[in-house]
Amino acid sequence: MIYQNTLAFAENLDVQDELSHFRNQFLIPQHNGEDSIYLCGNSLGLQPKSTEKYLGAQLNTWKDLAVEGWFQGDDPWLQFHHQLKPPLAALTGANPDEITVMNSLTVNLHLLLVSFYQPNNKRYKILMEGGAFPSDQYAIESQVSYHGFEPSKAIIEVFPREGEHTLRTQDIVSAIEQNAGELALVLFAGVNYYTGQLFDMEAIAKAGHKAGAYVGFDLAHSVGNVPLQLRNWDADFACWCSYKYMNSGPGGISGIFVHEKHFNSPDLKRFAGWWGYRSDKRFLMAQGFKPAHGAEGWQVSTSPILLLATHKAALDIFVKAGGLEKLRQKSILLTGYLEYLIHEINRGHGEELFTIITPSDPNIRGCQLSIVCKRNGKAIFNYLAENGVIGDWREPDVIRLSPVPLYNSFKDVYRAASYLDMSLAVSE
Numbered sequence: 001m002i003y004q005n006t007l008a009f010a011e012n013l014d015v016q017d018e019l020s021h022f023r024n025q026f027l028i029p030q031h032n033g034e035d036s037i038y039l040c041g042n043s044l045g046l047q048p049k050s051t052e053k054y055l056g057a058q059l060n061t062w063k064d065l066a067v068e069g070w071f072q073g074d075d076p077w078l079q080f081h082h083q084l085k086p087p088l089a090a091l092t093g094a095n096p097d098e099i100t101v102m103n104s105l106t107v108n109l110h111l112l113l114v115s116f117y118q119p120n121n122k123r124y125k126i127l128m129e130g131g132a133f134p135s136d137q138y139a140i141e142s143q144v145s146y147h148g149f150e151p152s153k154a155i156i157e158v159f160p161r162e163g164e165h166t167l168r169t170q171d172i173v174s175a176i177e178q179n180a181g182e183l184a185l186v187l188f189a190g191v192n193y194y195t196g197q198l199f200d201m202e203a204i205a206k207a208g209h210k211a212g213a214y215v216g217f218d219l220a221h222s223v224g225n226v227p228l229q230l231r232n233w234d235a236d237f238a239c240w241c242s243y244k245y246m247n248s249g250p251g252g253i254s255g256i257f258v259h260e261k262h263f264n265s266p267d268l269k270r271f272a273g274w275w276g277y278r279s280d281k282r283f284l285m286a287q288g289f290k291p292a293h294g295a296e297g298w299q300v301s302t303s304p305i306l307l308l309a310t311h312k313a314a315l316d317i318f319v320k321a322g323g324l325e326k327l328r329q330k331s332i333l334l335t336g337y338l339e340y341l342i343h344e345i346n347r348g349h350g351e352e353l354f355t356i357i358t359p360s361d362p363n364i365r366g367c368q369l370s371i372v373c374k375r376n377g378k379a380i381f382n383y384l385a386e387n388g389v390i391g392d393w394r395e396p397d398v399i400r401l402s403p404v405p406l407y408n409s410f411k412d413v414y415r416a417a418s419y420l421d422m423s424l425a426v427s428e
């Protein structure tokens with residue numbers, strides 16, 4: 001699309017946007033009596049208006065039925081999580097059986113590492129992207145130490161080349177090949193939280209398997225943001241949170257994917273709990289763990305129904321939007337518009353004041369742009385915040401802005417860029 005740097009152009013794109021009415025289904029934080037420009041869905045997605053209703057329904061069941069809520073009512077709690085599997089399967093490219101929802105993300109990463117990181121003296125290394133989200137780094141480091149290996153020897157991080165901000169697939173693949181004999185696991189993000197780069201998960205899975213390793217993905221910044229084909233890509237496992245692009249509330253429930261080929265694999269260890277027991281026999285309370293079929297066999301604890309309810313409210317909106325296909329088309333235009341406007345600012349000032357480190361190819365990024373400020377980054381960020389533009393700041397000099405196709409408009413993007421431009425005069 002040929003973009004224009006005018007409010008009228010942005011407003012016209014909003015008129016033509018067939019998804020624009022979804023914005024109405026969200027509660028947008030107010031700033032001086034107006035909608036703020038919320039570009040922080042990469043960190044915490046907005047609250048759907050329907051969330052209160054979905055949550056209220058479960059509070060009523062608790063009030064009216066109390067313990068019988070597990071078995072009675074419109075949505076017996078015992079089965080409630082089943083409703084979440086089809087929409088999540090659609091968003092991740094999985095079979096519903098390969099998905100379940102439980103715990104929170106880092107906890108699930110640990111639980112999946114129990115199964116998929118079983119190092120021995122020959123194969124003990126984990127290869128991951130350099131600059132992964134800190135929680136993942138800590139999880140890996142502690143798992144490696146737990147198994148008695150030295151993190152500095154066992155963890156291989158792949159960094160961008162000198163002078164580059166993002167990773168080349170060929171460099172990831174050759175790092176995997178170089179360590180082939182010693183790799184136990186390849187663990188990558190789908191989309192890196194800092195740069196917004198979308199990795200070639202299919203190529204990573206293929207190379208990892210060729211090297212004899214398991215391959216897993218942390219999809220915290222990916223699910224609800226970019227199209228995924230976990231099954232076709234042959235990922236062994238994946239996990240994600242629901243509170244970023246999936247709008248399911250702060251600290252919302254996490255989800256996992258385990259590829260069908262591992263359902264009955266006897267050499268995969270797991271840390272068990274009663275909620276992972278065969279559901280038909282769970283209440284016999286018998287000795288000896290027998291896992292439920294599919295990803296459910298990794299469940300540990302009683303379902304947190306209130307968190308499942310907020311997740312359901314948010315996922316139903318994705319279903320109404322017809323899944324990710326149209327959302328992704330809009331997302332590409334929306335983020336492309338922000339990118340264009342930032343280039344316009346640089347052009348207007350005759351200087352690259354904002355460097356976008358996110359890939360410029362829309363096929364290898366999602367909603368987010370990560371913008372390095374040449375000067376006065378923190379002052380610029382503060383100016384945006386004072387004017388109701390909500391993004392986030394990552395030390396030392398990066399502003400992350402993520403227009404989200406479900407609730408952001410082209411006008412939001414235009415106005416955010418105007419404030420970014422005006423911030424330059426104020427922050428000098």
Ligand SMILES: *Cc1c(COP(=O)(O)O)cnc(C)c1O
Nearest residue numbers: 104105106133135193218220241
């Ligand atoms: C957001 C995020 C997390 C957060 O994990 P929690 O357990 O929900 O706190 C972990 N990893 C990645 C890659 C993330 O983007």
